[in-house]
Amino acid sequence: MTALFADLLGQDPAVTLLAAALRRQRLAPAYLFTGPEGVGRRLAALRFLEGVIAGPEGEPAVRRRLEAGNHPDVLWVEPTYLDKGQLVPASQALERGVNRRSPPQLRLEQIREVSRFLARRPVEAPGCLVVLEQVEAMAEAPANALLKTLEEPGGGMLLLISASPEQLLSTIHSRCQRVRFGRLPAESLARVLASAPPPAVADTEELLALAAGSPGALLAHRQQWQSLPEGLVDRLLSLPMAADPFEALALARDLTEALDAEQQLWLLTWWQLALWRTLRQPAVLQRLERLRSHLLSYVQPRLAWEVALLELAGLGG
Known part of the structure; x- marks a missing residue:
């Protein structure tokens, strides 16, 4: 070289x-x-x-x-x-x-x-x-x-x-x-990350999976992760299949008020991966893909999230 x-x-x-x-x-x-x-x-x-x-x-x-x-x-x-x-x-x-x-x-x-x-x-x-x-x-x-x-x-x-x-x-x-250009092998990935500021918290399995061997992607995912409001991820993960509809609606409101469109799409990708690792239900992932298509179109974001969260809670039509 x-x-x-x-x-x-x-x-x-x-x-x-x-x-x-x-x-x-x-x-x-x-x-x-x-x-x-x-x-x-x-x-x-x-x-x-x-x-x-x-x-x-x-x-x-x-x-x-x-x-x-x-x-x-x-x-x-x-x-x-x-x-x-x-x-x-x-x-x-x-x-x-x-x-x-x-x-x-x-x-x-x-x-x-x-x-x-x-x-x-x-x-x-x-x-x-x-x-x-x-x-x-x-x-x-x-x-x-x-x-x-x-x-x-x-x-x-x-x-x-x-x-x-x-x-x-x-x-x-x-x-x-x-x-x-290919994804970096583990040794090169570690060398690149060693020169970057350490993460505020340990990288989750989902962040590492999203990065898939790309140091630049991992740094970008860390930035997105650290920009999320406190408690928002816990509320998403704890949303059960028979959730309180008022909590689903409140979560949709808080999510769309706190995050811009790009952050919402990133969080959706992370949530899909997290749900697949725990639930492994294809129907859930398919519903989230429909949500993604709505967010990328001209559907009002809060309405798109409300309908999706209610449906995932078993309350929608």
Whole structure:
């Protein structure tokens, strides 16, 4: 492993491929980084861009600028929410109080910006460089626009990052060199987590199962877990199959008042796993999947939770 990629753990095949491309200066016009969330794809993209700009050994000054997001020849694009006529990056949505009921998307305006950026003259790099995160989060129009950009990237380079490459057009696949990232083995996972702040409480079996070998995912799940109001999880877990209807309704009220849409969906996923580990009743999981579909649509969240909790308590129709 080269010094440039020294902090990218557990991804030797990807590192070997990227380091060889930098060393031989045989760079593709587009790459597709695939693999689970939180296993190092974003870090690999940063280090690879550093190598493209500064050479195979990298350069600390370039690294600092890339990590700060202020290099003039790099455009980093992530899915956005549409809020009051403005596109808000997913990473800023919570801070800006954006409604996160529907998932963020890469939009046509963003892909057009990518095309304009690639047409610029670079300042320091060999060409302009673009990273697209969650590239599968596109509707048909931006996907077709991206395909045209991939067909004529000029002297620039695109790095596409995707956890669900099967959702991409096959023609997008064919125009990219694919770099695969896998889940980390136990040793590498432990090394990554050792550098992170320790959890406030021990990780539950459900959190570890949800992470499935991804340190980034485990850190994100810890954050979600720690943000839950005290007592809410206990009330969910203690909701029996013959619960008091007033408790079911109160729980739906408190849950929707305390949690935004994204937190509700995360809690639902956790609850499904916890119930399966204890009850193993497929009908319960199927009802929760219906609840998920309602939360992702335009059903009023509190009503969706009320009906689901009442039905799970054996009180609904």
